[in-house]
Amino acid sequence: MSAAAKTTAVALAVLTLCALHLTLAVDLRFARMAQLIAGAAPQDFADALFVQGALPRLVMAALVGAALGLAGSLMQQLTQNALVSPMTMGVSSGAWLALVLAAIVLPGAVRSEWVALAGAAVAAALVLAVTGARGLVGMQAPLAGMAVNLLFGSMAATAMLLANPYTEHLFLWGAGDLTQTSWEPALWLLPRLLPGVVIAALLIRPLSLLRLGAQAAGGRGMVLWPVALAAALAALHLAAVSVTAVGMIGFIGLVAPNMARLLGARRAGAELWISAGLGAACLIAADVLALALQALLPNIVPTGATAAFTGAVALIWLLRRKLGAQDHAVHALPAGAARVGVMRAILLALACAALGLAALFVGVTQSGWELSFDPMLLSLRWPRVMAAASAGASMALAGCILQRLIRNPLASPDILGMSAGAVAALVGVALITGGSIHAARLPVALAGCAAALALLLWFGRRHSHAPAALALIGIALGAGLDALVRLSMAGGTAETFAILGWMSGSTYRIDAARALGLTGCALIGLVLAALALRPLTLLGAGDGIAIGRGLALAPARRLLMLLAAGVTAGVTAFMGPVSFVGLVGPHLAVLLGARRMQDQLIVAPLAGAALMVLSDWLGRIVLYPTQLPAGSVAAILGGSYFLLLLARRRGQV
The missing domain is CATH 1.10.3470.10 (ABC transporter involved in vitamin B12 uptake, BtuC)
Incomplete structure (x- = not known):
């Protein structure tokens, strides 16, 4: 023409x-x-x-x-x-x-x-x-x-x-x-x-x-x-x-x-x-x-x-175009200690426990800092702390699984669009049925997560799942799904603010039943991941080694992907989307020396739980009496880390 x-x-x-x-x-x-x-x-x-x-x-x-x-x-x-x-x-x-x-x-x-x-x-x-x-x-x-x-x-x-x-x-x-x-x-x-x-x-x-x-x-x-x-x-x-x-x-x-x-x-x-x-x-x-x-x-x-x-x-x-050499470059995990060590693991567990106790008993009032053991106040705080810890551990676990399976240190449920898939599914069902967005619908969230993950892997196969390409496709997929969600939020009504508060990953509405339910989902995910330790280790080492050791690649990869989607869906259904914790948790684990899969399954969830508990605590005290959602604080902390991670490759691009 x-x-x-x-x-x-x-x-x-x-x-x-x-x-x-x-x-x-x-x-x-x-x-x-x-x-x-x-x-x-x-x-x-x-x-x-x-x-x-x-x-x-x-x-x-x-x-x-x-x-x-x-x-x-x-x-x-x-x-x-x-x-x-x-x-x-x-x-x-x-x-x-x-x-x-x-x-x-x-x-x-x-x-x-x-x-x-x-x-x-x-x-x-x-x-x-x-x-x-x-x-x-x-x-x-x-x-x-x-x-x-x-x-x-x-x-x-x-x-x-x-x-x-x-x-x-x-x-x-x-x-x-x-x-x-x-x-x-x-x-x-x-x-x-x-x-x-x-x-x-x-x-x-x-x-x-x-x-x-x-x-x-x-x-x-x-x-x-x-x-x-x-x-x-x-x-x-x-x-x-x-x-x-x-x-x-x-x-x-x-x-x-x-x-x-x-x-x-x-x-x-x-x-x-x-x-x-x-x-x-x-x-x-x-x-x-x-x-x-x-x-x-x-x-x-x-x-x-x-x-x-x-x-x-x-x-x-x-993104269908042919990638340049710099786009195929491997984003290495951060350098850290050679191994965790018993003493470092004990110190990490003690630090997490101390942070949890501080979140329970230490707060800010109109008269300043306060150490309180009031039973009524504790009854309001412990579900939030438990939910934050469970959500952080779950997202870090999902990040560990995804980073091993895709062999991409930039992988996490939110960056790959899985959280956006769960949000879109939950918001869509809430609008169609007229129900509350705070009602936990785990199967709906799981379907949304799995669909987003399937789309991501299908789009990324052209680039052999190159790290930068897969991360950018996931972010674009999340942006598209977020646009669909925004169609329902444009009115600025009370329902809009309810959805926005839920989308910020707030623990404000978490009660004892929901906290226990989220903790149960996290424990089930950890147990299943521990049972899948051998497939995770072999898949992280490479397809050739996994096949040589007799692992059925396709079924193992699908089941582990489904596990990551299920853990992410549980967090999203109970508490809302949580951003960047799935990326930061595994990286903090490696910085502490957890390079083996069996070590990461312990250290990464602890690091993710600590990050979310810290975010929830900071959200309560930074702008008192106004409260910041824990998910938003974690997104700011984790997003800043993500940018620093990209900046580490500045001299190599």
Whole structure:
């Protein structure tokens, strides 16, 4: 197909999307729409809805989509990496977190694009600090960016939960809602996008030289750092202003530049402007899907959720490409002691016991620190401490199993999307049946975990389950499932906050029965893992050794995967999703010298339990009398460790 034919086809597709968008937004004939566009005065409510609602919404979708497409193209051309974008570099989540904090601390600055730009810059600087300049060319950058996205997203959700009910209005905005009631937001956005567009136009020649390589561009007289700084600032500005205008819209900046190259955009300028046009088309298409779903569902459907779901699918599809050598690189476990030793194991057990006792008896009151043995207070605390310890031990156990089976130190139930699968299944069943999200439905959670794991392994087989690829696929899968969950949370109702509190992994609602049930699940998982010690050891040593020792690979791997899914499902069903503990627990075990499987099955659950008990205790005392969910504190601690783990490979990428 010639370039002219492709351009014509894209133009016709965009016009069709615009017509479909307006048709879904308001019930008017096309002839009347044309009259109103030409300047006819509105005569009734439908006319006014078209002029002040449907048209501004379409224009806003086009502007924001074009801005994100242009920002994504600038990032991809600067880094020569087709997987970077405002979302996969954590820029959008940085801007969003800054706006949420501003809305709580400085309400007058909630719509300030400068606040969003500062947050976006912090996120980009964090990713760059983790990966280094050389790490921007492979999967390391989007992997670090998506980790920042998870970390900042958890922090933003926690902040909104703590500030409830003053942050209820942020839910729909944060989910990426394009609903408009006047032309004011579009008129606010348009002039603020112009600086980024102008800078992009001025960078066309330098970006063309960059396609020859940094050395070749330098040989032709180009100084790299001013170009890189200008392109980065323009991309950050476009993304920050877009988030300020409509909230989180994910993956448009990833999909549009890749589509532009597929359509034959080979020159820098062509890719920039075609990416902008395709970004507008992609967001209009996502909004069309949102409008179509809105006609079927009782609540408002945020466009950000439909864009995130389709974009996550696109990211997984883009990962079909051939990996570079750095993407196949092995992420080694951290260096630690050569062996655990009896004394170190005893000290670890004593430290865990001391931490548990502190969580039970030590707290903060209005008069300061207090050591209390009040039976009534202990009756409220011991279920929380027991549940936190059981959840941490279970997630660390699941992480040990997954890291052994996949031979990937980056594997954990949350990073691989298993926790997101359980959450999606539980939320879906709760919405369909009308039941409470706090009712434990272990079979439902297990089905969701197993389905997510099956999808992950199926998508990852093309790359022979390379560590970075599998982790990025899992994060993308989790983002897609999270988008489906957000469809049910956009209303900002009491049910929304109940789901959000549960999704933060809070122990607040844990009673004695649920604590004992979660402990029972953890003990069953530990016993089954101990019985499977030989298969776990052989599979971790390699398929060849396992076959040589007579192990039936396929059944053993399936059963152990099912065990990891069951343990994760138990935690999610009783307490909600817990992030990063499944990654940190096994790593802490290795740091303490537990390199053999039999040692890890003891030390890793102890480390995971200690991390969760510490998180629950810190959540109670740090902002007293306000309480932070244990899962959110653990996510912040564990997410920071995950970024440090990626930073360890900075000099090797």
